[in-house]
Each structure stands twice: as structure tokens, then as C-alpha cells.
Amino acid sequence: xxxxxxxxxxxxxxxxxxVQASPLSEYQVKAAFLYxxxxxxxWPETVLPASGNQFKLCILGNDPFDNRLTLMMxxxxxxxxxxxxxxxxxxxxxxxxxxxxxxxxxQGRLAEIFRSLKGSNTLTVGEMPxxxxxxxxxxxxxxxxxxxxxxxxxxxxxxxxxxxxxLINLVxxxxx
Amino acid sequence: MISFRNFSIKQQLIGxxxxxxxxxxxxxxxxxxxxxxxxxxxxxxxxxVILAQVVGINSTASLAFNDxxxxxxxxxxxxxxxxxxxxxxxxxxxxxxxVYYKDSSLTGFIFPxxxxxVPQLQKNQSELVAPxxxxxxxxxxLAIVYNTQELSEHLKEHVLIVMIVLLASVFTAFFLSNSLxxxxxxxxxxxxxxxxxxxxxxxxxxxxxxxxxHDLRAPLRAINxxxxxxxxxxxxxxxxxxxxxxxxxxxxVQKMDQLITELLAFxxxxxxxxxxxxxxxxxxxxxxxNDLKSLESDRKITFLLESLAPSDGDAAMISQVWxxxxxxxxxxxxxxxxAMIEITSSATSTEMLYxxxxxxxxxxxxxxxxxxxxFQRLHNxxxxxxxxxxxxxxxxxxxxxxGRIWAEGQPEKGATFTxxxxxxxxxx
Numbered sequence: 304x305x306x307x308x309x310x311x312x313x314x315x316x317x318x319x320x321x322v323q324a325s326p327l328s329e330y331q332v333k334a335a336f337l338y339x340x341x342x343x344x345x346w347p348e349t350v351l352p353a354s355g356n357q358f359k360l361c362i363l364g365n366d367p368f369d370n371r372l373t374l375m376m377x378x379x380x381x382x383x384x385x386x387x388x389x390x391x392x393x394x395x396x397x398x399x400x401x402x403x404x405x406x407x408x409x410q411g412r413l414a415e416i417f418r419s420l421k422g423s424n425t426l427t428v429g430e431m432p433x434x435x436x437x438x439x440x441x442x443x444x445x446x447x448x449x450x451x452x453x454x455x456x457x458x459x460x461x462x463x464x465x466x467x468x469x470l471i472n473l474v475x476x477x478x479x
Numbered sequence: 480m481i482s483f484r485n486f487s488i489k490q491q492l493i494g495x496x497x498x499x500x501x502x503x504x505x506x507x508x509x510x511x512x513x514x515x516x517x518x519x520x521x522x523x524x525x526x527x528v529i530l531a532q533v534v535g536i537n538s539t540a541s542l543a544f545n546d547x548x549x550x551x552x553x554x555x556x557x558x559x560x561x562x563x564x565x566x567x568x569x570x571x572x573x574x575x576x577x578v579y580y581k582d583s584s585l586t587g588f589i590f591p592x593x594x595x596x597v598p599q600l601q602k603n604q605s606e607l608v609a610p611x612x613x614x615x616x617x618x619x620x621l622a623i624v625y626n627t628q629e630l631s632e633h634l635k636e637h638v639l640i641v642m643i644v645l646l647a648s649v650f651t652a653f654f655l656s657n658s659l660x661x662x663x664x665x666x667x668x669x670x671x672x673x674x675x676x677x678x679x680x681x682x683x684x685x686x687x688x689x690x691x692x693h694d695l696r697a698p699l700r701a702i703n704x705x706x707x708x709x710x711x712x713x714x715x716x717x718x719x720x721x722x723x724x725x726x727x728x729x730x731x732v733q734k735m736d737q738l739i740t741e742l743l744a745f746x747x748x749x750x751x752x753x754x755x756x757x758x759x760x761x762x763x764x765x766x767x768x769n770d771l772k773s774l775e776s777d778r779k780i781t782f783l784l785e786s787l788a789p790s791d792g793d794a795a796m797i798s799q800v801w802x803x804x805x806x807x808x809x810x811x812x813x814x815x816x817x818a819m820i821e822i823t824s825s826a827t828s829t830e831m832l833y834x835x836x837x838x839x840x841x842x843x844x845x846x847x848x849x850x851x852x853x854f855q856r857l858h859n860x861x862x863x864x865x866x867x868x869x870x871x872x873x874x875x876x877x878x879x880x881x882g883r884i885w886a887e888g889q890p891e892k893g894a895t896f897t898x899x900x901x902x903x904x905x906x907x
Contacts, residue, residue: 336544339543339544342539342543342613342614343540343543467540469537469539469540470540470544472537472540472549472552473540473541473544473546473549
């Protein structure tokens, strides 16, 4: 079963705030989401043991965050671990990532990427059309001047990622 | 002002019982209400804090992902608690993020748009503000405005219940005490009645003896006057026996006059007010002795007077006591070639004792009970002159001072009179 969970995001104040009008740029907001996903999703202990280790946040392809992600994650922790922002190019190394943001530039390699990630515990986030249908987990997009996204819960549970019920509760049912 | 004493013993008893039971119940009720109210307040607050924590935790995702809709849904859960009038979540930077109003038209309360602004709370409303934490990081603030009206309504209810219980108890206490008080008040009332009767009988007796003594004087004066005329105008015509008989009459008249005078003094004692003041006893005794001694200057008398402890009393009356006791001592030592009178004082923790001892004829202790009675005499008139009123007056004075008097003696071995006056506590 495939759920399309649409979560609408509001920025800072009540009501709809245009992404363009916000003092925060679209990718600053998206970077904050990447960070917050880490707080509401739990990775299996095998990939994130209690001691040592780092939280590996990878960006595959052209960096839409303009290299600012490293600065933003400085001193922050996800799952209690310091965040290591890693730019990636090679597909075979992707399964070492905890969270993988797939740049729009990788549109053509999606099938290959997901095939190589099979059996890994990597959370994939992307913003290209058909991302969830091809096997992606969280799809970010803009609609009505709002950042929204869908979650493919089948894919996340296949990767043994536990999504917090709070995150699910945020989600409006399909068609709403 | 209505004095408590104006009521009967029965009413006083009932009053005291009602007052004590009513006050203790009121106290217990007030303590109970306060305790109840405080714990209800605490319970409400504890519940709200828990609720705030739950809502706060559930709203972390809404705040983290800036979703006011889901936050609003979370807040709407608060409607299960009718105490909560309104609630709001403020975002990290203090602007309003989501709100919940139970019925804003009813309460008239509106949250300000930023956390810095002070909310205009309505009557009976209180606000609880708690930070919303996500992994020890503050992501927002939860404000809950709750109504304490239910609490105050409960308070009113409890006050009402306590009042009803109090009233019922006081009524019960009234009826119970009304029927039970007789056990206590009946004998007291009986006693009070008897005391009252005794008092009025006593007063009547005093008035009677006073008027009798007074009325006896008029015929006595006539006898005295006419016997004097008889003695003076008819002297040439009377023989020796006649004159002797008239002298006997006149002697008896004088004695009777003295008797009446003393009786009047005795009767008057009860009417006189006591005017207590500190007394110099040594001085009083010395003066009394000097006066009496001057009448019998030819006698050989050794008078031993030590420095006496002072005491409180009516100067005139206590002076009379000393005159009576001293003249008594002088009288019953007149057969002694060398009279000896000794006066001493001592103190106990409650009273001051004054003692007068003589070496006179004394008395038999088996007649001691007759000593202080009116007209009671242990010696015949030929031997020692007297009316038999002096010691009665003395005892009456001492008793009116709250003291007591007693005597010890042996025939031919002298007598000792002791009187005790209560110590009056003086402010130091």
C-alpha cells in the first residue's frame, strides 16, 4: 500500500507566507527540514550505535544549498550525533549515508540510485517529480507558494526507519 | 451593652455550650474548606501542567515543521477539560502560532499576537505558561488560560455545606443542652435561690435588730430622766434604801444604754462599706493601747509590742478590733498584780497573722465556741464587766475583711487571740 502524505508547511507566522517573501530562502527552509526530520525519524541501532559515530548527511549531485548546509549544521546534532555534511558523487558509497538528499541534477540516475540503496537504512529526500513513485521516501515540492512534501511510508518501513507518529499526525489525509 | 450576667444560669449554660460547639465546628469547617480549596487548586494546576506537557510534546513536530493546522488540532484536544477557556502556542520567536478558544464570545478573552504582550485576563481566569521543548531545545511556548470559576463555585458550595452543618449542629446542641442543662443548672439555681433568701433574711434581721435597739433607747431615756429627777428632786424624802434602789436602777440603765450602743454598732457594721487601705499595724496598736492605758494608769502592765507587719484593711474597723482585743486583755488581767500583754505578727504564704497574748484568767477551751457569740459571756458580770458584744463585733469585722479569728486559752493561764487577714496582692 502506498500512502501519499501531504504536509503543508507554514513559515514563522500564522497564515500562508510566500516562500519568496520570507526572509528565509527556499533552501534555508528545506535545510531546516532535513535537520528536523532527524528528530522525528529513528534509525536502526545497527547503523547508529549509541556510542561514537557521526550522523552522515549526504548531498548527491549539484548542491542546491550552495554549500551552506555545512555551516548550518555546525554544532548541531541529529540522533545525538554531530552532523557530518558530505557531498557525494559515486553511487556505490551512498549506503553509508543516514540521510541522503538527492539533487535535481540526479533525475536520470534515480532508478540506479534506489537499486544500489536496496537493503540499506538510508533516508532519501528529493524534490524531482515522480520521486516517491520511483522509490524515494520524502518528496519536497512547492505548491500554492508553500513548501509541501509527501512521504512514502512503504519505502521508509522497508528501510527499517521509524517515523514518529507526530510526524504522521501532521500529515493531512490525501485529497484534503 | 447587654451583660452576660443578666441572663439566668440556664441561659448562660446553653450559651456557653452553643458558643463552644459552634466555634469549634466553625474552626474545623474553615480549616477543612481552606485545605479542600487549596488541594483542589493544586490538583487543577497539576492536571493542567501535565496536560500542558502532553500538548507541548505533541506540538513539537507542528512547530518544527511550521504546521499551525496540526497545532490547532492538537490544542483542540483541550476541550475535554472545561476549565480551559483558551490556549495558544507561540513559536520560537514569540509570535502566535495556533490558538484554541472554548467559547471566545462567552469569555471575551483574546490572546495577544506576541508573547511579550500581557494578555487581558478576565475575571476568574488564570494563565499557565510553559515552554515547549524538543530535545532540550525550546521550539515554542504554550499558554493555557483556565477558569477558576468552578473552583470558586465549589468553594461556595463547601461554605454553604459547612454553614448548614454548623446550623444543624448548633440547633441540635441547643435542643440537647436545653434538656440536659437542668442536671447542672437545677442545683445551682436552687443554691442561688437559697443564698438569695438567706441574704434577704439576714438583711431583715439586721434592720430588725437595728430598729429594735434604736426603739429601746426612747423608753430607756425616759427611765434615765425620770430616775434622775427622782434622785435629785425627791432626795430629802428618800431614805438610804430608796436612794440605793434608784442608784441600782440608774446603773442598770447605763449598762443597758451601753449595750444598745454596742448592738447598734454591731448592726451598723453590716451596712458600712469597707474602705481598704494599707495600714500601719504597729501604730494602730500603740494608739489603741495608749488610749486604754490612760484609763487605768495606776496598774502595773508590761506591754510588749514588736514591729508588726503591715496589712490592708479599713483603718477605723481594724482599730476597733485592736481596741476590743486590748480592752479584753486588760479586763481579764485586772486580777493580776503584774499584767503582761504581748502582741506579735507573722506571715504565711496566704495570710498575715496577728497574735495578742495575755497572762489573765484565761478560759476553758470547752467553751471556746461561745467566745465570739453575741451576749455570750464566760465570766459573770460581778467579776468582769462587759456586754458580750465586743468579741462578736471583732469577729464580724475580721470576717468582713475575708479573714478569720480564733482563741486559745486555759483557765488561769492566760488567753491568746489570733486573727488572720488575707494577703492582698499588690502590683509590683
